[in-house]
Amino acid sequence: xxxxxxxxxxxxxxxxxxxxxxxxxxxxxxxxxxxxxxxxxxxxxxxxxxxxxxxxxxxxxxxxxxxxxxxxxxxxxxxxxxxxxxxxxxxxxxxxxxxxxxxxxxxxxxxxxxxxxxxxxxxxxxxxxxxxxxxxxxxxxxxxxxxxxxxxxxxxxxxxxxxxxxxxxxxxxxxxxxxxxxxxxxxxxxxxxxxxxxxxxxxxxxxxxxxxxxxxxxxxxxxxxxxxxxxxxxxxxxxxxxxxxxxxxxxxxxxxxxxxxxxxxxxxxxxxxxxxxxxxxxxxxxxxxxxxxxxxxxx
Numbered sequence: 337x338x339x340x341x342x343x344x345x346x347x348x349x350x351x352x353x354x355x356x357x358x359x360x361x362x363x364x365x366x367x368x369x370x371x372x373x374x375x376x377x378x379x380x381x382x383x384x385x386x387x388x389x390x391x392x393x394x395x396x397x398x399x400x401x402x403x404x405x406x407x408x409x410x411x412x413x414x415x416x417x418x419x420x421x422x423x424x425x426x427x428x429x430x431x432x433x434x435x436x437x438x439x440x441x442x443x444x445x446x447x448x449x450x451x452x453x454x455x456x457x458x459x460x461x462x463x464x465x466x467x468x469x470x471x472x473x474x475x476x477x478x479x480x481x482x483x484x485x486x487x488x489x490x491x492x493x494x495x496x497x498x499x500x501x502x503x504x505x506x507x508x509x510x511x512x513x514x515x516x517x518x519x520x521x522x523x524x525x526x527x528x529x530x531x532x533x534x535x536x537x538x539x540x541x542x543x544x545x546x547x548x549x550x551x552x553x554x555x556x557x558x559x560x561x562x563x564x565x566x567x568x569x570x571x572x573x574x575x576x577x578x579x580x581x582x583x584x585x586x587x588x589x590x591x592x593x594x595x596x597x598x599x600x601x602x603x604x605x606x607x608x609x610x611x612x613x614x615x616x617x618x619x620x621x622x623x624x625x626x627x628x629x630x631x632x633x634x635x
């Protein structure tokens with residue numbers, strides 16, 4: 337398979353698995369877009385290993401993840417590999433300055449998913465999110481050409497904000513896989529039990545818990561907003577669109593009365609187009625206002 341075909345394979349992976357992320361990716365310049373496809377497909381493949389059907393043991397998943405990591409690092413060093421995803425990703429990594437340490441941090445969190453099903457504190461969850469989300473934000477900086485060290489904390493915050501948003505949206509799905517990404521200290525704080533979670537109970541305690549977590553996610557979006565001016569101008573608009581679309585999921589959760597058990601909180605294609613249209617002016621506002629910028633809390 338030619339390299340161009342490998343990137344096309346990655347594009348199809350992204351299109352088939354993330355409507356929101358794919359929508360935003362299409363707004364990047366063509367010289368950047370294929371690298372985003374490759375990065376997404378790489379992270380998605382690892383995630384698919386984690387979520388293999390229940391008859392696959394944790395030990396087998398860990399073995400597969402370790403093999404995938406070794407193959408990825410080898411590909412980045414120039415070794416020939418068969419996987420079209422790794423061929424594209426390795427070419428992107430070498431060309432954009434993604435380091436093997438980034439891959440190892442990401443894979444560490446993926447391996448945590450094979451044996452850690454609960455997070456006692458938010459600090460414990462942050463350790464997981466550093467590899468699974470913050471490092472992805474750093475890799476996106478490399479892909480977009482945002483080289484300033486000052487950009488990295490904001491990119492990390494955006495990755496964590498988006499992942500926390502996904503956690504809140506996917507509470508039911510994660511429970512069915514045996515995982516709880518809400519910190520146990522937060523459940524205890526608001527008097528909401530795992531039994532309540534398992535039964536999909538939406539009571540006052542759950543509403544207060546969700547309000548607390550949503551506010552936490554929105555604060556992370558605000559931290560991310562302060563670094564938008566570090567993103568090269570040609571890439572800023574799709575990042576703002578993605579940020580707005582993901583944050584809009586929080587609005588959708590609120591509109592559903594915080595009931596994330598009965599249905600999936602997501603935006604329609606028409607809503608995506610509307611958000612993209614509204615975001616056209618935001619990159620310019622961010623550039624002119626500099627590091628003190630605050631974008632409306634609705635990636």
